Amino acid sequence: MTDADPVVRRARPEDIPRVVELAAEHAAYEHAAPPPPDLAPRLTALLFDAPTPRLRCLVAELPGGEVVGYATCSPELSTWQAREYLHMDCLFLRSDSRGSGLGALLMEAVAAEARALGLDEIQWQTPAWNEGAARFYDRLGAHPKEKLRYSLTLPQGE
Numbered sequence: 001m002t003d004a005d006p007v008v009r010r011a012r013p014e015d016i017p018r019v020v021e022l023a024a025e026h027a028a029y030e031h032a033a034p035p036p037p038d039l040a041p042r043l044t045a046l047l048f049d050a051p052t053p054r055l056r057c058l059v060a061e062l063p064g065g066e067v068v069g070y071a072t073c074s075p076e077l078s079t080w081q082a083r084e085y086l087h088m089d090c091l092f093l094r095s096d097s098r099g100s101g102l103g104a105l106l107m108e109a110v111a112a113e114a115r116a117l118g119l120d121e122i123q124w125q126t127p128a129w130n131e132g133a134a135r136f137y138d139r140l141g142a143h144p145k146e147k148l149r150y151s152l153t154l155p156q157g158e
Contacts, residue, residue, distance in 0.1 A: 004063050008105040011057035011070070013048055016040050018067045019057060026092040030127055058109045060093060060102040069093035071106040073113055073122070086114040088124035103136055125149060 011019060020043065023035050036042070046055040060069035069092055076087040088110050093102055114122050125147075126133040134144070 006062050006102055008058055008060050008109045011059050015059055016044055019070050022070050022092055056113050060106055068097040069102055071110050073110050075117055084119055085121040085123050086119045088122055
């Protein structure tokens with residue numbers, strides 16, 4: 001690897017504004033609601049303000065320092081298997097950086113996070129309409145599991 005190669009590395013506190021921008025692009029790409037206005041301090045707390053951070057964030061950086069993508073992950077539990085796995089919540093690259101090998105580097109970094117935690121499985125989801133992502137994950141040897149994802153917003157103050 002040379003200084004002219006892109007890198008994937010753990011996010012640092014100074015990366016948070018860029019990760020927030022990319023998260024907003026990611027939400028728009030997936031036709032989802034935009035992130036909350038206080039996303040930066042919330043991410044900072046999850047990533048950096050605890051002895052054992054709840055969330056891990058990896059960033060894809062081009063030579064010259066521009067961050068063009070990110071992946072986030074955290075350990076979760078499977079009741080059926082009675083063991084932990086690594087849940088990858090997000091993997092996103094700007095459209096002009098897709099197909100450059102950075103997605104594979106991000107996945108390798110997520111896999112390294114899993115191994116470092118002693119975990120042997122990664123789980124994630126992608127929208128059914130995202131054929132490009134499905135092809136990418138299929139090339140990695142991943143296997144889709146068809147499920148419906150639900151979300152229930154709870155009323156506050158009750």
